[in-house]
Amino acid sequence: xxxxxxxxxxKADINFEKNQLSINKTYYRTGMxxxxxxxxxxxxxxxxxxxxxLKEEIKEFVDGHYGMPDTERLFPVVQEAVQHKMKRxxxxxxxxxxxxxxxxxxxxxxxxxxxxxxxxxxxxLGHKDIRITLNTYGHxxxxxxxxxxxxxxxxxGNAVTGLGEERDEC
Numbered sequence: 001x002x003x004x005x006x007x008x009x010x011k012a013d014i015n016f017e018k019n020q021l022s023i024n025k026t027y028y029r030t031g032m033x034x035x036x037x038x039x040x041x042x043x044x045x046x047x048x049x050x051x052x053x054l055k056e057e058i059k060e061f062v063d064g065h066y067g068m069p070d071t072e073r074l075f076p077v078v079q080e081a082v083q084h085k086m087k088r089x090x091x092x093x094x095x096x097x098x099x100x101x102x103x104x105x106x107x108x109x110x111x112x113x114x115x116x117x118x119x120x121x122x123x124x125l126g127h128k129d130i131r132i133t134l135n136t137y138g139h140x141x142x143x144x145x146x147x148x149x150x151x152x153x154x155x156x157g158n159a160v161t162g163l164g165e166e167r168d169e170c
Contacts, residue, residue, distance in 0.1 A: 001048075003079050003100050004028055005126075008036055011062055012070040019055045021048045023126060029078045044126040105137075112140045 001009075004026035013022045023046050025036050039045055050058075062068060075082070083100050090097050098106075104125070111121055122133040 002026070002104065003082060005039065005044075007073065007075055007077070007079060007082070009074050010071050011068055011074065014055075014058060014062075016055060016059055019050050019052060021050050022046075023048060027073065027079075039126065041126070041128045043123075043128045046123065046126050048124060108137050109140055112137060 001023060005023050008025040008027040009021070013024065014020070015022070023039065023044065026039050026044075028035050028037070058074075062074070068074075079100075086100050087097070108121055108125065111124075118130060118133055118137075121137070122130050125133065127133045
């Protein structure tokens with residue numbers, strides 16, 4: 001999610017039975033007023049499958065806020081507060097400084113490393129066009145060429161072995 005999408009999430013957006021999170025709005029603040037709007041593109045409206053551990057953490061958070069209305073934002077803070085909190089935690093941990101949005105990029109880099117298809121990543125991020133995904137994250141695929149060559153070598157070896165076996169059976 002983007003920061004704006006995260007800050008717009010309400011309890012009603014979470015399906016705890018199906019481990020799903022609906023992205024259907026964004027948050028921003030202007031002129032001392034909180035504004036909730038629709039996402040910027042049709043593709044930004046999406047449902048994200050979340051892992052069990054994350055669902056449990058969200059459930060624990062929500063349950064810890066007794067009587068939280070379904071329509072109340074889970075994180076009633078402004079974007080700058082999120083960045084400030086993260087900066088403070090980074091300093092305490094003594095790790096490299098990153099922006100909140102960089103967590104989104106790290107998530108994608110992890111998915112690419114694990115072999116997740118670009119079309120699935122596009123859908124998860126809510127990109128309008130696969131070209132946005134590939135232009136932004138394409139540089140993370142350099143080691144994929146060796147995987148392709150190895151795949152073809154393996155297939156060629158199987159085909160050669162397969163032909164030999166067929167001849168023996170005839």
